[in-house]
Amino acid sequence: MTEYWGVKAEDIFNTMKDRFRVEGAKGVDAVFGYDIEGAGKWKLTVKNDSMEVEKTDDLSGCVTIMKANEENFIGVNIGKVDATNAFMSGKVKLEGDMGTFGKTTKMFKKYVPAKKVMGTGDYIQDMFSTLVARFQPQGASGLDVSITYNIGGEGGGVWTAYIKDGKCELKTGQPDKPTTKLNVNEAKDWVDVMLGKTDPFSLLSAGRASIEGKTEIALKLGEIFAKYAPKIKEFTTKDYILDMFGTLVQRFQPKGAADLDATITYDIGGEGGGKWTAYIKDGKCELKEGQPEKPTTKLCVNEAKDWVDVMLGKTDPFSLLSAGRASIEGQTAIALKLGEIFSKYIPPSSGGEAEKEELLVLKKTISVNQRFATGPIMGRFLNALKEKKIFTNKCPKCGRVHLPAREVCAECRIPATEWLEVGPKGQVRYMEYVYFSSPDPLTGETRETPYGMLNILLDGCIGNDTFAHLVRRDQINLIKNGRNDVAGTRVRPVWNEKRVGSIFDIKYFEIDE
Amino acid sequence: MSNRVALCAVAQIKNENDAWHARFQNMLHECFESIMTQTKVSFDMDKGIRNIITCSDDMFDARTISNNGITDVVGAQFRGEEKMSQESINGLGYAMSCIMSGHDDVILFMGHCKESQGESRRMVTNLTFDPFYCRPIGMDHLNVSAMQARAYMKKSGVSEEHLAKIVVRSRKNSKKNPNARDNKMVDEKEVMNSPLLADPIRELHYYPVTDWAYGMLLCTEERAREFTDNPIWITGYGSCMDSYFLGDKDLASNFSLKNASSRAYKMAGIKDPKKEINLFELSDQSAYQLPMWAEGVGIADEGKGGKWIEDGGMDKYNVNLSGGMLNGNPLLLGGAARAIECFLQLRGEAGERQVKGVKKALAQASYGPAAQHQAVVIMEK
Incomplete structure (x- = not known):
């Protein structure tokens, strides 16, 4: 089965039930067959106000069988191939009762291909x-x-x-x-x-x-090259109509409606149409569906599509009026003032609103490469990570363990000269769920979210001697924080195969069970 | 309240081209330990250090709020710590304000800069310029100094030969300073043949990339003897800021330095610096600046810098016996280096380069494009 215009033959059959129009099937009692080359055969059974469609190999008992290849069948259904021409040139063939088959055209709403999300x-x-x-x-x-x-x-x-x-x-x-x-x-x-x-x-x-x-x-x-702007989904008449009335109140301009006390009804016919009324009073505007008994002004448009064209500036309203495709009831003067009462409708496909321009755009990346020395203390700590050890220093006076190793004990103001190995397992003290991640400043890489940032009390440490790292992403919901009197979840480091003397010699911590 | 502030002790590491073996934390901590050993000062809330002033630069440290990584090594945990990202000489002015206002009686003043850490010092100094108008043109401290050099050299009759003489002398003097950056000795010909970086500034005319850190302990006159038998007094301070945009000022005018030094002289009661001050340490980031600043502080006549060099002004007035900034101190820290040299000379601890009978000394420093900012400190025995 092949796709044409992004549609497969089976898409058309699979949506028939949803597109079935009872009023178009009145008095029809027949079975139709479809033989689509390369796609398969389908049987459509219509009995008054009900229908069934099934994929089958057996088309016996059909009053009419339509034969076509996939491209022509799909093309005709989505309006890309002219049906009459296809029939006259033999690209689409009908065997059996052609007259009854003609009724199928009124039996179904037009097939509209589902919008595809762009990959x-x-x-x-x-x-x-x-x-x-x-x-x-x-x-x-x-x-x-x-x-x-x-x-x-x-x-x-x-x-x-x-x-x-x-x-x-x-x-x-x-x-x-x-x-x-x-x-x-x-x-x-x-x-x-x-x-x-x-x-x-x-x-x-x-x-x-x-x-x-x-x-x-x-x-x-x-x-x-100009900036790439992705294609915007094409708006249908219905989408436009909904968007126009959805934005009507925000397009209301009190200046243009000073001293106006009026109800303006829009009666839009055809597909996508409906009836809305704008109630305008005291410089305020409210929109409701339906209409009051006697609106001040009523605008009737036979076809929604025409009204969309007017709003988009493709047709002028007076030609619609003179062609009898629209009419005005009540006070005509108010209809003529609509352009002052409401600001112009701007369709979302043009960006919806005027793009906000920055007053000043400075396209500069401030970047000066740096080369950091470790000194003896940091160097010793990072080198131990290569050996899968958390080796750090401790204040000889107060006994506080530093993670990472520090030059001095900040509180005692003396060098932290005693070295010891701690962990590598420990218990979680704090964990933070991070949902919005900014790029890692050292690598520019963005982490996947959510992720969990931990402070771990490694074995051999007490109080606030905690070590910061990440937790295995699929375990963030399983971590319990601890306190001095309550144990937190036990975790262990997962070491990187290749260790270079960096904090990421430990990939992350995971639950130790 | 006395109107002088005591400088009780100084500490420094050796100026190095690349302190690959140490983080700036290690560099600072060495100075911190030295001050503690020399003075036995405590962090007692009544009698000890309650406030620490630090000097560092975010761009060189590659972190914002560059002081956040040094709190512990300068002893600032649970004490006041205030960072200055300006020429370090302003830290002395700030320490004076803290002490003379009576808010603090003991101040620890620490600073560091590892110029070698960044890929390019010129890229860093490019960032000091206005991002919209000047950075895009590629301005940095070096090429903007070159503009000033041209203007000044023309005005004061300073020649390429004069510049070579200044560089050769700086290197010779640095040999007698154990804390000076180890540089190759050069002769005048080598200087004049060194690569032209931004005309008229050649490679050897410009201070080399350097790593350094220092510490100082300052206190009130009343408490000085608790920390040292031989305090040095800071008796004058003045600073002045000139226009940021180069086009707004006369690059050769020395306006801000004249202003800063006259304020410092007034505070210290100095009428004639030529007669009253025995030793001068000037922040010559580039060779042309030595005679220019000498004019600014009043030991060379206005517009006569070239002649002043020929007449032996540099030795006559004991200018930059340390080797000066030209031999190598990091940006921002030139002023602290100058003040430390004055301290050592006033105390008689300057070793081979000691000048006999120094009673008053002047330290000067500048910062910013073409020395936008100037400050001067007067120190006395």
């Missing part, structure tokens, strides 16, 4: 298919370069933009030596960058992306 692959395809359209010659003046995007992971691929003489061409694959090559390990990361969810610098510093060749070209990408 990583869809975004990547969409980004590259719009790349040439997003090319900005003024941002690429004087450039003669090839920019290769090497996107790994699911949905990835290799594309190269060839830019020369203010023109841009996109090809799959890459030349021998592109001017600049952008490697991104995971397509998902690149989608996040393009959607503004991640900044490219954190990807680069986390080693999840790299640039080969001329870096300065990569830094200019924002000038060479």
Whole structure:
């Protein structure tokens, strides 16, 4: 079974029950067959106000059998292929009683493909298919370069933009030596960058992306190509109508309705239509469904689609009126003032509201690489982690154990000279569930949330001598905090295979049972 | 209330090009221990240290609120601790205010900077500039100093040969200072052939990247003898801030230093610095600044810096016998280094470089683009 326009033949059959219109099936008592090449056979049984559809191999007893391939069948059903032409040219064939079969067209509401959530692959395809359209010659003046995007992971691929003489061409694959090559390990990361969810610098510093060749070209990408804006779901007439009336009160302009005491009813017919009334008084506006007995003004529009066109500025209301597709009852003067009473409707597809512009945008990443010394104390602590040991120091005066090791005991103001091994197991004192994670400042990587941050009283420590680390993510709901008189959950470290003398030589702690 | 503040003890580590073996915490702690040993001061709430002033820079430490990682090593747990991210010389002014106001009678003053930790000092100093107008142009302390150097050298007749002389002398002097950064001895030809960084500043004209830390103990006149038999007195302090944007000022005018030093002289009752002050420590981040600051504090005549060098002004007025900042102290800490040298000279503890009979000394420091900020401290025996 193949998808055409994102739809499979079985989608159409599986939704028939929901799309069935009782009034269209009045007086019909018949069995119809569908033989769709490459997809299978279906049998539709209609008996007055009920219907059944089943997938079957046996089409015997059908009054009519429709034969078509998948593409034509789907195309006709979603309006991409003209039904009459398909029939006349033999792409769709009918065997048996053609007259009765004609009634099926009124029996079902139109098939509307379910909106698909865009996946990583869809975004990547969409980004590259719009790349040439997003090319900005003024941002690429004087450039003669090839920019290769090497996107790994699911949905990835290799594309190269060839830019020369203010023109841009996109090809799959890459030349021998592109001017600049952008490697991104995971397509998902690149989608996040393009959607503004991640900044490219954190990807680069986390080693999840790299640039080969001329870096300065990569830094200019924002000038060479306009920002990628994902496709917005197409609004149906019904969506528009609901959105228009949903925003009517907030579009009300008291200035334009000074001294007005009126009820304005909108009676919108056709699919997606309905009846709403705006009650305007004392500079306030309220919207209700339905209408009062005698509204001050009543606007009747036969087809919702026409009203959407008016609101979107595609048709002018006077031509609707003169063509008899709309009418006004009551005070016409108020209808003519609607443009003052309500501000213009702006559809969400144009961003809904005007994009808020920052007064000042400073595109600078402040970054100065650092090289930190450990000194003898920190060095000893970190080196012990390599040996899977938590080896730390203790104040010779008050006995306080430092985690991590410290140069001095802060309270006694003397060097902490005694060394001892503690843990590595211990009990949880505090755990925090973190739901919103900011990138790790050292690596730029974002942790998965929620995660649990722990303070652990390692064996051999007392009081507040606790050690901070993370807990195994699937165990965060099982951790109990302890106090001096109550034991917390026992935990043990899970060591990294490769240990380099860092806090992440311990991956995390897990429950010790 | 006496109008002088006692400096009872100083501590420092050796200036190093890369203190790879120590965190700044280790560096500070060494100074802290030294002050404790020298003075036997306590942290008693009535009789001991209740307040610690620290000096450090967020950008060099790569953490915001750079003092948060040093509380324990400067003994500040459960005591007051106030950080200054300005030239360290202001810490002396601040300590004086704490003491002379009567709020505190003992102040511990500690500072650190590891310039070697960052990839590039010039990248760090680029961040001191206005992010919208100046950073994008690539301004940093070095290239902006070069602008000032051109303007000043023209005004005061300072030549490339003069600069070479200053560098050679600085290196020679540093040999006699055991805490100075170990630098190669150079001759004037080497200086004049060293790479040009930002015309007219050559590599050897500019202070090298350095790691350093220090500590000082200050107190009221009344309590000084509890901590030392030989206190040194801080009798004058003045500071002055000039415009942030370079275009707003005459780069060669020395306005802020003249202003700062005249305030310090007034406070210390000095009428003629040439006659009354025996030793000068000036913060020469770059060689051209030595004669320029000498003009600013009044030991060289205005616009005559070049001639002053030729006439032997540097030795006549005992200027930068420590090797000066030019030999290597980290940014921010030049002022503390100058004051520590004055302290040692006044106490007669300056070893091979000791000048006989030093009674009054001056420490000067500057900070900011083309020395926007200037401060001067007068110290007496």
